[in-house]
Amino acid sequence: MRHYLAMSxxxxxxxxxxxxxxxxxxxxWQDKxxxxxxxxxxxxxLLSVAMCGGSLGAVAACRLFRHxxxxxxxxxxxRLIITFQLVFAAIGILTLHTYLDA
Structure with a gap:
């Protein structure tokens, strides 16, 4: 059950x-x-959407459109948003891994 929940x-x-x-x-792209x-x-x-999880799309668009x-x-x-999201993701992965091992 736990693995099914984790997969979902x-x-x-x-x-x-x-x-x-x-x-x-x-x-x-629209802003450019x-x-x-x-x-x-x-x-x-733009920063709010990046903060809500769209930072990879934001960085890709910035580089592709030179915007x-x-x-x-x-x-x-x-960059701070991306750093925050990486830390948050690492904590989430470690927490999930601990939950699955219990």
């Missing part, structure tokens, strides 16, 4: 990660286009 949680987290990162990537032609997405909104690559403090805040 893992599958749900994986699906969520794909969706939020695709959304983040699209939001950054709007930088030339129209209404921009706020930096707060917000030199903008401070945006760049530093995005």
């Amino acid at each position: 949680i893992t599958a749900a987290a994986f699906c969520f990660a794909i969706l939020i990162n695709a959304f983040s990537f699209g939001l950054f 286009r709007a930088a030339r032609t129209g209404r921009r997405t706020s930096e707060q909104a 917000k690559t030199r903008k401070e403090p945006f760049r530093t805040l995005l």
